[in-house]
Amino acid sequence: MSILVVGSVAFDTVETPHGKVENVVAGAATYFALAASYFTQVRVVGVVGEDFGPEHEALFTKRGIDIRGIEHAPGKSFHWRGEYSGTMNEAKTLDTQLNVFAEFAPKIPAEYEDSEYLFLANIDPKLQLRVRQQMPNVRMVCGDTMNYWIVDHLDSLKPVLRELDVLLINDGEARLLAGVPNLVKSAEAVLAMGPKSLVIKHGEHGATAFFGDTSFAGDAPITLPFRAPTLPLAEVVDPTGAGDSFAGGFYGYIASQPELTPAVFRRALFYGGVMGSFACESFGTDRTANLTLQEIEERFEDFRAISHL
Amino acid sequence: MSILVVGSVAFDTVETPHGKVENVVAGAATYFALAASYFTQVRVVGVVGEDFGPEHEALFTKRGIDIRGIEHAPGKSFHWRGEYSGTMNEAKTLDTQLNVFAEFAPKIPAEYEDSEYLFLANIDPKLQLRVRQQMPNVRMVCGDTMNYWIVDHLDSLKPVLRELDVLLINDGEARLLAGVPNLVKSAEAVLAMGPKSLVIKHGEHGATAFFGDTSFAGDAPITLPFRAPTLPLAEVVDPTGAGDSFAGGFYGYIASQPELTPAVFRRALFYGGVMGSFACESFGTDRTANLTLQEIEERFEDFRAISHL
Numbered sequence: 286m287s288i289l290v291v292g293s294v295a296f297d298t299v300e301t302p303h304g305k306v307e308n309v310v311a312g313a314a315t316y317f318a319l320a321a322s323y324f325t326q327v328r329v330v331g332v333v334g335e336d337f338g339p340e341h342e343a344l345f346t347k348r349g350i351d352i353r354g355i356e357h358a359p360g361k362s363f364h365w366r367g368e369y370s371g372t373m374n375e376a377k378t379l380d381t382q383l384n385v386f387a388e389f390a391p392k393i394p395a396e397y398e399d400s401e402y403l404f405l406a407n408i409d410p411k412l413q414l415r416v417r418q419q420m421p422n423v424r425m426v427c428g429d430t431m432n433y434w435i436v437d438h439l440d441s442l443k444p445v446l447r448e449l450d451v452l453l454i455n456d457g458e459a460r461l462l463a464g465v466p467n468l469v470k471s472a473e474a475v476l477a478m479g480p481k482s483l484v485i486k487h488g489e490h491g492a493t494a495f496f497g498d499t500s501f502a503g504d505a506p507i508t509l510p511f512r513a514p515t516l517p518l519a520e521v522v523d524p525t526g527a528g529d530s531f532a533g534g535f536y537g538y539i540a541s542q543p544e545l546t547p548a549v550f551r552r553a554l555f556y557g558g559v560m561g562s563f564a565c566e567s568f569g570t571d572r573t574a575n576l577t578l579q580e581i582e583e584r585f586e587d588f589r590a591i592s593h594l
Numbered sequence: 595m596s597i598l599v600v601g602s603v604a605f606d607t608v609e610t611p612h613g614k615v616e617n618v619v620a621g622a623a624t625y626f627a628l629a630a631s632y633f634t635q636v637r638v639v640g641v642v643g644e645d646f647g648p649e650h651e652a653l654f655t656k657r658g659i660d661i662r663g664i665e666h667a668p669g670k671s672f673h674w675r676g677e678y679s680g681t682m683n684e685a686k687t688l689d690t691q692l693n694v695f696a697e698f699a700p701k702i703p704a705e706y707e708d709s710e711y712l713f714l715a716n717i718d719p720k721l722q723l724r725v726r727q728q729m730p731n732v733r734m735v736c737g738d739t740m741n742y743w744i745v746d747h748l749d750s751l752k753p754v755l756r757e758l759d760v761l762l763i764n765d766g767e768a769r770l771l772a773g774v775p776n777l778v779k780s781a782e783a784v785l786a787m788g789p790k791s792l793v794i795k796h797g798e799h800g801a802t803a804f805f806g807d808t809s810f811a812g813d814a815p816i817t818l819p820f821r822a823p824t825l826p827l828a829e830v831v832d833p834t835g836a837g838d839s840f841a842g843g844f845y846g847y848i849a850s851q852p853e854l855t856p857a858v859f860r861r862a863l864f865y866g867g868v869m870g871s872f873a874c875e876s877f878g879t880d881r882t883a884n885l886t887l888q889e890i891e892e893r894f895e896d897f898r899a900i901s902h903l
Contacts, residue, residue, distance in 0.1 A: 372775045466681045468798065469828035489777065490799035493826060509900050514821040517802060519778035551903050591818050592901055594860050 286540040287326040287399070289423075290317050291391050291416045292406025292529075294331040294355060295363035299568060302370060303522045309569035310341050312363060313406035313429070316526035319573045320533025320560035321404075322348040323581055325540040328397045330354035330416070334362040334385045344574055354394050358385040373521050374488050391416050402540045405449075406529065407431050410441040417448050425545070427451040427536050429528070435462050447479030453532050455486045468493070472510070484535070484554065486528055486561075491515045494554055513554035514592040516562045516584065523568045527561040530573055534560030559584045595849045596635040596708070598732075599623050600700050600725045601715025601838075603640040603664060604672035608877060611679060612831045618878035619650050621672060622715035622738070625835035628882045629842025629869035630713075631657040632890055634849040636842075637706045639663035639725070643671040643694045653883055663703050667694040682830050683797050700725050711849045714758075715838065716740050719750040726757045734854070736760040736845050738837070744771050756788030762841050764795045777802070781819070793844070793863065795837055795870075800824045803863055822863035823901040825871045825893065832877045836870040839882055843869030868893045 292314030298307045318327045328351040333341075337357065345352045363386035367376040391412055403420050405413040405428035413428060428449050434442050435458060446452060452475065460466055463474035468485065475483050476497030483495045494511045535557030542549045559581060566572045601623030607616045627636045637660040642650075646666065654661045672695035676685040700721055712729050714722040714737035726735060737758050743751050744767060755761060761784065769775055772783035777794065784792050785806030792804045803820045844866030851858045868890060875881045 372769075460681075467828060467830065469826045472826075473828070487799055490796055491821070495826075509896060510826050512800070512823040512826075512900050514823075514901075517778045517781075517804075517819050517821075519776060519782070521776065548903065555903065587818060589903065591821050592823075594857065594864065594898065594902070 286401045287328055287397075288321055288402040288404055288536060288540050289328045289330065289354075289393070289397050289400035289420065290314050290321070290404040290406060291330040291412070292317065292404075292408055293363055293386060294329070294333050294337070295365055295386070296336070297525060297569065298364070298366040299523055299525050300368040301373065301523050301568075303520070304568065306523075306568040308364070310344050311365070311526060311569055313526075313529045315344070315570060316529035316564060316573065317404060317406055317533040317536075318345065318350045319348055319570055320530040320564070321537030321540070322350050322533075323560075323576060323578060324534070324537030324556070327351065327537070328354055328400055330391045330393060330397070332356045332358050332385050332389045334358060334360045337362050344570060348574060351397075354392070354397055356392060358388070360385045362386075367525070369524060373524055376525065393419050401425070402427075402536060404428065404532065404536055405445065406532075407434075410434050410438055410445045413445045414441070414448070417445070425450045425539070427453065427532065429453050429532060430458065432458060432461055443478065446475075449480040451482045451484060451536075452480040453484045453486065453528070453535070455488065455528065459483070459485045469495075469510075482550075484557075486531060488524075488527075489515055489517070491558060492531070492554055494550065511551055511554060513551075513558050514588055515558045516587055516591065518562060518565055521565045524565045526570065526573070527564045530564035531557040531561035534558070555585060555588045556581075558588055595710045596637055596706075597630055597711040597713055597845060597849050598637045598639065598663075598702070598706050598709035598729065599626050599630070599713040599715060600639040600721070601626065601713075601717055602672050602695060603638065603642050603646070604674055604695070605645070606834060606878065607673070607675040608832055608834050609677040610682065610832050610877075612829070613877065615832075615877040617673070619653050620674070620835060620878055622835075622838040624653070624879060625838035625873060625882065626713060626715055626842040626845075627654065627659045628657055628879055629839040629873070630846030630849070631659050631842075632869075632885060632887060633843070633846030633865070636660065636846070637663055637709055639700045639702060639706070641665045641667050641694050641698045643667060643669045646671050653879060657883060660706075663701070663706055665701060667697070669694045671695075676834070678833060681798075682833055685834065702728050710734070711736075711845060713737065713841065713845055714754065715841075716743075719743050719747055719754045722754045723750070723757070726754070734759045734848070736762065736841070738762050738841060739767065741767060741770055752787065755784075758789040760791050760793060760845075761789040762793045762795065762837075762844070764797065764837065768792070768794045778804075778819075791859075793866075795840060797833075797836075798824055798826070800867060801840070801863060803859065820860055820863060822860070822867050823897055824867050825896055825900065827871060827874055830874045833874045835879065835882070836873045839873035840866040840870035843867070864894060864897045865890075867897055
C-alpha cells in the first residue's frame with residue numbers, strides 16, 4: 286500500500302551538546318518518508334530549490350522513495366537552524382528561511398493518485414486541506430500540526446481536523462488546542478473537534494493514543510487509551526525529526542497491514558517509538574536512512590521487553 | 595511478610611483546582627502504609643503531637659496497620675500546606691511547620707524487629723541510616739529522598755544510598771543527584787552511588803526502573819530498563835501522596851511475594867502505578883484508605899490493557 290506524504294523537505298543546521306551539522310537534508314516529509322520506507326511504498330509531495338541536487342535526491346531514492354512529487358523551484362530550499370541543550374526536549378529555533386517553501390503549492394502527480402494512505406505533515410492547514418480534497422478516495426488520513434497554526438490559524442486548521450483519522454501532536458500542542466491543562470480532558474476536547482483518534486507524543490516519555498471513534502479500528506472497540514513506551518537513550522545526539530520519524534514508523538506499519546485493527550494500531554505506536562528512537566541517535570537522517578529490518582525488529586522487541594509484564 | 599516504614603505522619607492543608615481540604619491526615623509514611631496495607635502487613639515508625647487522636651489513628655487501624663511505633667510527643671504534629679495548579683505536576687509549598695517532627699528520633703519497638711522489609715521514606719538521611727543500622731537483618735531496604743537532602747546533605751545521604759536495594763525518586767531528583775540532564779546517564783551515575791536498582795517516577799508519564807545489580811532480582815539478569823505506565827486520569831483531584839502511594843504499592847506487592855524475581859519487580863512497578871493513580875482521585879487519603887482488592891485488581895488489568903500489545 287502507498288503512503289502519500291506532503292510536507293517540508295529542507296536543509297537543517299543543528300547544534301547539540303554532541304556537535305554540529307550544517308545544511309543536512311531534513312524536513313518533516315523527509316524524516317517521515319525515510320522512517321515509513323521500511324514498511325511500505327512512500328511518495329513525497331514537496332518543494333526544493335536549486336541547491337537540492339542529485340546527491341540529495343539519492344537519500345530518498347536509495348530507500349525506494351518516490352520523489353516525482355518533489356517540485357524543483359527557482360531559488361533556495363527551506364532552511365532551518367536550531368539548537369538543543371539541557372534535557373534536549375525542545376529545540377530553540379535560531380533562524381528560519383522559508384525560501385521556495387513560502388510559495389509552496391502542492392501538486393499531486395497523476396502517478397500518486399492511487400495512494401491509499403495520506404499523511405499531512407506540519408504545513409499551512411490551508412494546503413493540508415487542499416491536498417486532502419485532491420485525494421478524496423484515500424483509505425485513511427493522518428496529520429500533524431504545530432503551535433503556530435493552532436494559535437494564529439485555527440479557523441483554517443479546524444476543517445483539517447475533521448478530515449483526520451489520526452492527529453499526531455505533542456503534549457503542549459494538545460493542551461494549547463484544547464485550552465485545558467489535564468491531558469485526558471485535552472484529548473476529549475481535541476477529539477470533539479473531529480479526528481477519529483489522537484496520538485499525543487510525550488518526547489522521552491513515549492506516546493498516548495486516545496480514541497474518539499472506533500469505527501475505523503476494526504471490530505473491537507477501544508475504550509481505554511493506549512500508552513506506548515520509548516527506549517531510554519544514553520546518547521540523544523540530535524532529536525530533530527524524532528516526531529516525524531515516529532509518525533513515519535506508525536503510519537508506515539499501518540499501511541503495511543491489510544486491516545487497521547486495535548492490535549495493529551498498538552503495534553504501530555510501538556513502531557513509531559522505534560523509529561523515533563533511531564532518529565535521535567545521529568545528526569540529521571544518518572541513522573534513519575541506514576537501518577536494517579533486523580535492527581528495527583530487534584528494537585521493537587526491546588520496546589516489548591521494557592514495557593510488558 | 596512485614597514492612598517497617600519510617601517517615602512522616604502529618605496533617606496537610608491542600609488546595610487544588612478541585613477544592614480545598616484542611617488538616618487531613620497525610621505524610622509520606624501514611625500514604626505509603628495505606629497503599630502497602632492492601633498487600634502485606636505494615637508497621638509504622640513516626641511521631642505525632644497531641645492533636646493526633648484516636649479518630650486519626652483509626653485511619654491506620656481500620657486497614658490493619660500496626661502503629662505501635664508512632665510516638666506521641668508533646669506539641670503539635672507536622673503540618674504542611676500547599677497548592678497545585680495548571681498541569682498539577684508539582685506542588686507549591688505555602689507553609690511547613692515541622693513541630694514535633696523537628697526532633698524526630700525514630701524508635702523501633704521490639705515487636706517490629708522481625709520485619710523483613712524496610713522502607714525509609716523521605717526524612718533526614720542521618721535518621722534513615724540510623725534506622726537501617728537498627729534493622730541489620732532485613733531482607734530488603736528501599737528508600738526515598740528529595741532535593742533538600744540531595745543539595746544540602748549529600749554527605750549524609752551517600753551512606754544511605756549504599757544501603758538501598760531500591761531508590762525511588764523522580765526525574766528532577768535523579769538529574770540533581772547525578773548532575774547530568776540525560777536520564778539514562780543520570781541513572782547510571784545514581785546506581786554507581788550504591789543502590790542496586792533505581793525507580794525514577796515521571797508523574798503522569800509513569801516510571802522507569804534501572805538495574806545496577808541484578809543479584810537481588812532472581813536468576814534472570816535484567817539488562818534493559820523497564821517502563822511502567824500510568825493511567826491517564828481525567829480528574830486529578832489532589833496528587834499529594836501519589837509518589838508515596840506508588841512506593842507503597844510497589845513495595846507492598848514485593849513483600850507479598852515469596853521471592854523477588856524480575857517478573858515480580860515488573861508487576862510491582864505496575865501496582866505502584868495503580869496505587870499512585872488512586873491517590874490522585876481524592877483529597878488526602880480518602881480514596882487510598884477505602885479501596886477494595888477488586889478495584890485494585892481491575893485497575894491493574896487496566897494498566898496491562900493500556901500498555902500491552
